[in-house]
Amino acid sequence: MATRTESDWVNWHQLGCRPSHIAEPRSLAELRTVLREAAGRGSRVLVVGTGHSYNDLSLTSETLVTLKYLDRVEHIDVDQGLIRVQGGARLAELCTVLAGHHLAFAVLGDTAGQTIAGAISTGTHGTGLTKHSLSGQVAALQLMLADGSLREVSAESDPDLFQAARCSLGALGVVTAVTIRVVPAFTLCRVDRKVSTEEGLALVGDPPEIDHFKVWFLPYTDTAVTSSARSFPVSSPARPRTAQRLRESFLINGLMSAAGAVARQWPRGVPAMNRGMANLPMNSTVIDRSDRIFVLPISIMHDTFEYAVPLEHGRAAVQAMLDAIDSTRPPLALPCEVRFQPAEQGWLDPHYDQPSVCVGAAWHRGVDVSAFVRRVEEACRDLGGRPHWAKPHSLAAPDLAPLYPMWNRFQALRASLDPTGLFGSTAIDRYLGTNTSTREIPNS
């Protein structure tokens, strides 16, 4: 077992921490030993995936555990459309394995760099009002609890723990295996179309019934781009994608990274630059294997926020975001992404019991957009929004508790499964409160 002391850990966003211990168990028995030894030292445990969370969720000064060696595919049931994998398996590799069996994830977000356990633990989603998040596709979980015991959890075997654990930020235990629903392999045809801001807003208020639909708003312009991806039950691309991938990569990384230099050096130049960019041709049609369409070739360093706002308030929230751009003039040189999600059942899923519009903005690392973010957060909160767990936001447990009807039941389970508060970190304390077995939680 590779256990290093005083090592640094750096997440995807180059945010670092110095855990007291880093453990990379290669078996469940080794993981159990890691938990026991951490408990013996009085150290809390934070399990991480690939550190793709934009905030401090994967940072700790105590014991950090990665499941990078617990990444095997355990079972594929092609007929039932189920795959069981270890918690450290990465989505990108799973896409390849699934494609080999003519299967695919029904939906993915903008990247596939995450682990399956990390992705479900924060409610990672794609877009589409009928397309459940990855956490929503989970059929069963295996959890290692604080005492080292293993619990197989499904909606049938333990409905409460299942709904609590499917999106639980690592606070209930280690997700050591996940059984997730998959679908027959499919091709996606994505059509991007330039529209006016007004038309984009109208579509947010009344989204079309398209498998995967989203809208990008380009700040300081009268330009939005709708992205509509429809599924086809065929698995081979209808046209070669090399040229399109190069173009996409150029637009997302080349052009956007040049835009970042302007945003950092000359923030006042951003509106004019964006207006220039709005003149670029943006209409396109791409057809490819589903995962290659879902995943965008993003490599530029950026920061972001996202709120899940009840569907009926989505248009108002996006309008508030556009108004905040006008009033606070942030150097936003990246488009604002607006996506759609059905209601989910996971107790702490930001889409719990509420179909949502996911209102997000992104900006280049190092530019100051704080006044803008404050304004949009206020508006989204007023409209009943819940922040994405893995993206920076200003809310702490007392603010979050009233937003989640099942908060107290989650905390009661947390206290009973982890009575000594083994799982946690400073970030988990802030977002979920300290484990109730050791301290009182806010009332919801």
Ligand SMILES: Cc1cc2nc3c(=O)[nH]c(=O)nc-3n(C[C@H](O)[C@H](O)[C@H](O)COP(=O)(O)OP(=O)(O)OC[C@H]3O[C@@H](n4cnc5c(N)ncnc54)[C@H](O)[C@@H]3O)c2cc1C
């Ligand atoms: C470029 C980029 C694009 C993104 N696109 C999207 C998107 O389209 N949609 C979206 O919703 N999100 C998106 N995200 C956010 C991302 O999906 C989440 O941050 C996700 O949680 C990252 O997974 P990870 O494996 O890196 O987990 P980490 O960031 O390492 O950990 C996240 C949380 O999961 C917990 N965790 C990890 N592994 C386990 C385990 N085995 N058992 C228990 N708990 C565990 C951790 O304790 C932590 O609380 C994006 C992030 C990036 C960097």
